[in-house]
Amino acid sequence: MQREVHPDIERVMYTAEQIQGRVKIAAEWLDERYKNCKEPPLAVSVLKGSVMFFCDLLREMKTPVQLDFMTISSYGNSSESSGMPRIVMDLSAPLEGRDVLLVEDIIDTGYTLVKLRDLLKGRGAKSFTVVALLDKPSRRKVDIKADYSCFTIENEFIVGYGLDYAQQYRNLPYIGVLKHSVYEK
Ligand code: IMP
Numbered sequence: 001m002q003r004e005v006h007p008d009i010e011r012v013m014y015t016a017e018q019i020q021g022r023v024k025i026a027a028e029w030l031d032e033r034y035k036n037c038k039e040p041p042l043a044v045s046v047l048k049g050s051v052m053f054f055c056d057l058l059r060e061m062k063t064p065v066q067l068d069f070m071t072i073s074s075y076g077n078s079s080e081s082s083g084m085p086r087i088v089m090d091l092s093a094p095l096e097g098r099d100v101l102l103v104e105d106i107i108d109t110g111y112t113l114v115k116l117r118d119l120l121k122g123r124g125a126k127s128f129t130v131v132a133l134l135d136k137p138s139r140r141k142v143d144i145k146a147d148y149s150c151f152t153i154e155n156e157f158i159v160g161y162g163l164d165y166a167q168q169y170r171n172l173p174y175i176g177v178l179k180h181s182v183y184e185k
Pocket residue numbers: 049074075081085104105106107108109110111112113156157158159163164165
């Protein structure tokens with residue numbers, strides 16, 4: 001049964017099928033990047049937004065990987081980044097000598113990625129690769145980008161496929177533009 005589009009969604013930006021198509025290509029890119037690695041890379045999901053992407057991406061990859069999780073919060077309950085991302089839950093594995101694959105949902109201002117890069121690079125990783133589902137380059141406040149992004153988008157606030165507004169809409173199977181009326185209430 002086709003699920004109806006959520007009433008708070010202005011329009012669907014990417015369908016579940018379009019997302020899966022791009023995820024597959026990202027997985028191929030990563031397999032190529034890691035083809036000479038002797039030890040499994042450590043794939044790090046930046047929770048909660050990257051969770052759907054992380055699971056789908058790793059299942060498409062042929063390279064054996066190990067998993068770890070980190071929770072970072074930058075928003076509170078608004079649609080504007082606070083500029084001061086906070087580590088809520090840290091990794092459980094040491095990074096010394098590891099090939100680290102950081103999996104992000106979206107790079108917006110870039111503050112979160114700068115914070116994560118500085119923190120994790122300081123822990124002695126052998127390599128550090130960032131893959132993002134989405135990139136909003138027009139919103140950037142700091143000069144940083146992912147090594148690979150599946151989609152580059154304009155300045156619109158989107159939800160679904162892991163992305164939220166006030167912790168809602170994460171389990172929508174598509175990525176959609178949220179109606180302005182929802183966050184201007
Ligand atoms: P940054 O630190 O501004 O780059 O923001 C990164 C985080 O803000 C992302 O990991 C998301 O969790 C969140 N974010 C940025 N843009 C959006 C959006 O359009 N929808 C939902 N969350 C977003």
